Amino acid sequence: MKRYFSLTLITTAILAGCATTSITSDDVAKGYNSIQADEIAKHVKVLASDEFGGRAPSSEGEKLTLDYLTKEFTALGFEPGNGDSFFQEVPLVSLEADSDMVLNIGGKDYQNKKDMVMGSSRISAQEGIENSELVFVGYGVNAPEYNWNDYEGLDVKGKTVVMLVNDPGFATKDPNLFTGDAMTYYGRWTYKYEEASRQGAAGAIIIHETAPASYPWSVVENSWSGEQFGFVKDNNNMDRVAVEGWVTVDVAKELFTKAGLDFDTAKAEAAKGAYHVDMGDLAATVNVKNTIKKSVSYNFIATLPGSKTPDEHIIYSAHWDHLGTDKNRKGDQIYNGAHDNATGTAGMIEVAEAFTKLGKRPDRSMTFLAVTAEEQGLLGSKYYAANPVIPANKTVANINMDSLNLLGKVKDISVVGIGKSQMDELLATAAKEQGRTVSGDPKPSSGGYYRSDHFAFANMGVPAMYAGGGSEAFDEETANYRKRMSLVLRGCYHQPCDRYRDEWDLSGAVQDLQLFYKVGFDISQQTQWPTWNENSEFQRK
Structure with a gap:
């Protein structure tokens, strides 16, 4: 059913200096009501x-x-938005990790998709970590404007960092900590892998929890397995950590116990201030075999x-x-x-x-x-x-x-x-x-x-x-x-x-x-x- 909407010609309450036009309010309403x-x-x-x-x-x-x-x-009568073309080329590379992999920590094998999802952003047929020491780095955040650095005084070269998803504001709900319950970019998985790479880590593992991630494990299982696309870069992404991935919270709790730590206690400490702690003698080993395909995808752009x-x-x-x-x-x-x-x-x-x-x-x-x-x-x-x-x-x-x-x-x-x-x-x-x-x-x-x-x-x-x-x-x-x-x-x-x-x-x-x-x-x-x-x-x- 069409719904007529009474429209003023131009909003005047917000921005001053309106331009005159011959488009009438009836014309605007035609467009408005055409949306069905x-x-x-x-x-x-x-x-x-x-x-x-x-x-x-x-x-x-x-x-x-x-x-x-x-x-x-x-x-509709729209013109190509990119010169004489509707398309903008986007060079991509897809990396598909062999699903038949295991993550070994502390002598136990953890299964792909069930316990963990691992991959590599490096454009390389094979990457991995071997006996890489685990370090819990809280939220994995280095944010000078918030006076927060989980990596302060820490050398993680050759090590694998383990971190929480989201940022400290979510855990405390304190409006004065980061932005309180509202996630900042520091809480995003993309940032966490980027920062771990800047710090020189060999591997980066995020602990999945449904509430702070805002999605269940099944989303990780489906979204981070199969083909993973990235940009083609001259350095083949070799500045990224060798291995990046996720583990379930149950796996994390088991690892913390093996390291002589309590997960809930460490999580609480991580929300109080910049925090990191070695995870005993636990070390991680995993090999990621990639199938590499370079391709071109397209953005579509049209203009009236x-x-x-x-x-x-x-x-x-x-x-x-x-x-x-x-x-x-x-x-x-x-x-x-x-x-x-x-x-x-x-x-x-x-x-x-x-x-x-x-x-x-x-x-x-x-x-x-x-x-x-x-x-x-x-x-x-x-x-x-x-x-x-x-x-x-x-x-x-x-x-x-x-x-x-x-x-x-x-x-x-x-x-x-x-x-x-x-x-x-x-x-x-x-x-x-x-x-x-x-x-x-x-x-x-x-x-x-x-x-x-x-x-x-x-x-x-x-x-x-x-x-x-x-x-x-x-x-x-x-x-x-x-x-x-x-x-x-x-x-x-x-x-x-x-x-x-x-x-x-x-x-x-x-x-x-x-x-x-x-x-x-x-x-x-x-x-x-x-x-x-x-x-x-x-x-x-």
């Missing part, structure tokens, strides 16, 4: 179909995805040129990729990635179509960027940030769409990383017209602002918004549905069961996409650009 649940579903069904094979980078599923995006955006300042762009982003197909898995082998992130990719198409309903193009260009290899560590967006098709000083703002709301209409909209930029205020103004309010990150401990593709734009200095969903159901019927479906969605994160379901309630996704469209339109018509707030760690460079 059945259209979102249509795109998701295709992108998340078995035919697309889980949309792994450099696979047949990638080709099918890029062909689909090209067809859809061409039909602006009518007045076409060199200034508002960029909408979403990642098109997922985990692909695991032929070694019993039963369902395809990770269809319907929620994550066929929904975001479908939403991007819907918002793009909405801008074609205006009758006249917005003042600034509207650009849509679907990136590759997000599931492999935000590689597509990282590559774009390092090699921007549109320079940062011509990129006005970024709006990111990752895993849309499938839980029905809500009275609020959650903003991940709330308080960082004026984008929040623009969103609040648009949300008010829907009768909604802006709420904070529903799970700040998961570090969501550092886990999707807007993060690359933030690092470029571009104000980037990542929002969607909410916690306050529209009515009792929706509340009951949310309880049922949220369990399904949570259990299917990075699992083969993340597939399209007819019982999804996409009305909440429609709400959010309409807001993203309205915020992008308002920014496109404003004279001034949105800015970062003073207390944000990101600023225009």
Whole structure:
């Protein structure tokens, strides 16, 4: 059912100095109301179909995805966003560790996937550690601005560091420690391996716990096994630790006991201040045999040129990729990635179509960027940030769409990383017209602002918004549905069961996409650009 929305022409409460335009409020409403649940579903069904094979980078599923995006955006009248091409090449290398490996510590073999997951980021056929001494380094953080260094006075060359996931603020909930319950980048697994490498360690092992990681062991088991993609570098990543991986918390507790330590006590000490302790005479041995494949994947980029300042762009982003197909898995082998992130990719198409309903193009260009290899560590967006098709000083703002709301209409909209930029205020103004309010990150401990593709734009200095969903159901019927479906969605994160379901309630996704469209339109018509707030760690460079 179409829902007409009363729209003011341009938001005036936030940014001063509006430009005049012949686009009427009725024109804006046409685009707004064109965003429909059945259209979102249509795109998701295709992108998340078995035919697309889980949309792994450099696979047949990638080709099918890029062909689909090209067809859809061409039909909408969008132009290639990278010169005469819709594509940006992203050189990748895939490393697939032989699954038949064991991690030996203290004379006991720990099994791949069941007890641990190990791999190597080095572009090498074989890497390993042999009798490498274990050192517990707390959270594995070196953060001068927080006066915290778990490595202080410690030489870990040739050793394997063992560390906790997340950061100390999560453990204590102290708002004065890091950022309290909200994860910082120091809590991310990517940082922990990077810092261990900078410190000269031979190996790096993260202890998995579901609450601070924000996902169960099954996500580690599925996401860090099979093909792992990275960038092709001149040094073949030889500056990384030889072996990096995860162990279950039960394995960790066993190792601490063998070392004459108590895991819970050591964990508590690690949250009080910079901390490290040798793990007795425990040493680790594991050999990682890699199958190496170099390939090229692609970011997709399409543009609707602006009518007045076409060199200034508002960029909408979403990642098109997922985990692909695991032929070694019993039963369902395809990770269809319907929620994550066929929904975001479908939403991007819907918002793009909405801008074609205006009758006249917005003042600034509207650009849509679907990136590759997000599931492999935000590689597509990282590559774009390092090699921007549109320079940062011509990129006005970024709006990111990752895993849309499938839980029905809500009275609020959650903003991940709330308080960082004026984008929040623009969103609040648009949300008010829907009768909604802006709420904070529903799970700040998961570090969501550092886990999707807007993060690359933030690092470029571009104000980037990542929002969607909410916690306050529209009515009792929706509340009951949310309880049922949220369990399904949570259990299917990075699992083969993340597939399209007819019982999804996409009305909440429609709400959010309409807001993203309205915020992008308002920014496109404003004279001034949105800015970062003073207390944000990101600023225009």
